[in-house]
Amino acid sequence: MGAYYYLIAQLPHLVYGQSAPMTAAAFKTLAGEHLSPAHRALLDHCTLDAGLVLGEGGIAYSEDLEPTSSAFINRWRAWERALRLHLARLRLQRLKGREASADFVPPADPPEGFPDAALSAKAALAIESPLEAELFLDKSRWDLIEALMGFDNYFNVNTVFGYLLKLLLIGRWSAFKAEEGFAEYKGLYASVMEAAPDRSPVG
Numbered sequence: 001m002g003a004y005y006y007l008i009a010q011l012p013h014l015v016y017g018q019s020a021p022m023t024a025a026a027f028k029t030l031a032g033e034h035l036s037p038a039h040r041a042l043l044d045h046c047t048l049d050a051g052l053v054l055g056e057g058g059i060a061y062s063e064d065l066e067p068t069s070s071a072f073i074n075r076w077r078a079w080e081r082a083l084r085l086h087l088a089r090l091r092l093q094r095l096k097g098r099e100a101s102a103d104f105v106p107p108a109d110p111p112e113g114f115p116d117a118a119l120s121a122k123a124a125l126a127i128e129s130p131l132e133a134e135l136f137l138d139k140s141r142w143d144l145i146e147a148l149m150g151f152d153n154y155f156n157v158n159t160v161f162g163y164l165l166k167l168l169l170i171g172r173w174s175a176f177k178a179e180e181g182f183a184e185y186k187g188l189y190a191s192v193m194e195a196a197p198d199r200s201p202v203g
Helices: 004-008 022-031 037-045 069-093 114-127 130-149 159-195
Strands: none
Touching: 004 159, 022 037, 037 069, 037 130, 037 159, 069 114, 069 130, 069 159, 114 130, 130 159
């Protein structure tokens, strides 16, 4: 693993639940100026969907992705795949006794070796609020990223990959908050309009 002391030393500390000092796109531009060509190419594999796409039946992740040269990225993508397969399986179990969609394809078996992904999926589905469930899952992702980054040899490329993933998570939280704020605004606006006197013109 290459060392990137200058790049990492200048990065502001990221705190869970707080705003980011830069966007993920800006960080990729900054990091690209310091990384080797091989490491720079790997930045495109640092995504929240772990590079996975939906299949024709609506359920993806039936097969492992082709591994990259980064153990960090490979572990991240495998964990995300396990999490999503556990979520899909638990949701399928909820459909038992109900009429499932005719084109619903049962998910593949989650890969072994990720018990924390299974626990996170189970806990998330027990949360009533979809927004709170998503935030809970993102906290699980944040914790995994920190575990993968580790504390030994902090100035290596794994810290760069982890920093980018954290920025992507923070960016998604901002979108969640914007949607939640807009929903609150619509509810407030509707209540105000219902309470307002009729101001239609008299003719």
